[in-house]
Amino acid sequence: MKIAILGAGNMGGAIALGLVQGTKVKAENITVSNPTNGKLDVLRDFNASIHVTNSNREAVKDANLIILAVKPWLVKQVLEEIQMDVKKQVLVTVVAGVSFADYGTIIDPSATIFRVIPNTAISLLESTTLIASYNASQEQEQLILDIFSEMGLAMLINESQMSAATSLTSCGIAYVLKYIHAAVEAGVEMGIYPKDAQRMVAQSVKGAAELLLQNDTHPALEIDKVTTPGGITIKGLNELEHAGFSSAIIRAMKASR
Ligand SMILES: NC(=O)C1=CN([C@@H]2O[C@H](COP(=O)(O)OP(=O)(O)OC[C@H]3O[C@@H](n4cnc5c(N)ncnc54)[C@H](O)[C@@H]3O)[C@@H](O)[C@H]2O)C=CC1
Numbered sequence: 001m002k003i004a005i006l007g008a009g010n011m012g013g014a015i016a017l018g019l020v021q022g023t024k025v026k027a028e029n030i031t032v033s034n035p036t037n038g039k040l041d042v043l044r045d046f047n048a049s050i051h052v053t054n055s056n057r058e059a060v061k062d063a064n065l066i067i068l069a070v071k072p073w074l075v076k077q078v079l080e081e082i083q084m085d086v087k088k089q090v091l092v093t094v095v096a097g098v099s100f101a102d103y104g105t106i107i108d109p110s111a112t113i114f115r116v117i118p119n120t121a122i123s124l125l126e127s128t129t130l131i132a133s134y135n136a137s138q139e140q141e142q143l144i145l146d147i148f149s150e151m152g153l154a155m156l157i158n159e160s161q162m163s164a165a166t167s168l169t170s171c172g173i174a175y176v177l178k179y180i181h182a183a184v185e186a187g188v189e190m191g192i193y194p195k196d197a198q199r200m201v202a203q204s205v206k207g208a209a210e211l212l213l214q215n216d217t218h219p220a221l222e223i224d225k226v227t228t229p230g231g232i233t234i235k236g237l238n239e240l241e242h243a244g245f246s247s248a249i250i251r252a253m254k255a256s257r
């Protein structure tokens, strides 16, 4: 199987790095295109077997899967440029907010298309990746699931849930980082060195996530275990709620869907 990745930015580059660390695709079967060389050089430095090019047409020439990782406003231009063969090639688009119906107005509507939304942790094989399919067989769905499952948690969902789920996972990683950033600043104000504070907070976030993922428990139950009546945690929790913490998170998630 040969894969072309069009766009070597935050997403395309991270997917390329994730793919070469997996077992499903050999690095020599991956071609990444980008108009400029800097980001391509980074990929080649990571694994010299990855093919790189400045030409999208060159990248897709023998590809079975075409991963489209350009900004939304470039989708039409790039798809018209590459003239994909929809009988032989499958489109895997990571572009957020462009629907299957939209693609049907640009390429042959009989094309097999996957909308795939990872998050930036894909470069560390720790992504949450959402996958929706269009005109795909079960084998094709399984193939895409297998490829992205090597790079974290991959979930097949209905396109109708894509926007909401993108907000939780792909935008959501930024909201978690925002919490970490704020907590580190609190630590620094209280006299902890930034690097130490960052390690403390990041590991606490990882621990919280693992409690939920490994024990299949509920956040409220885990919070209850931390919270001593009359103790210090409840003071902080109540301050969060006085400041509208839960409401702010809910509003952020809904704003970015
Ligand atoms: N950054 C993120 O966390 C996520 C981004 N996405 C989607 O991924 C897509 C790409 O976003 P980013 O990687 O963040 O953007 P980016 O700006 O980091 O990367 C886009 C890349 O495309 C290249 N490019 C520009 N014109 C091109 C062309 N004509 N042909 C080929 N490559 C071209 C740019 O040089 C750049 O390297 C967007 O559509 C976004 O909605 C989806 C999920 C998460």
Ligand SMILES: O=C(O)[C@@H]1CCC=N1
Binding pocket: 096, 166, 170, 171
């Ligand atoms: O902010 C954005 O539009 C992209 C899509 C999901 C994450 N980043």
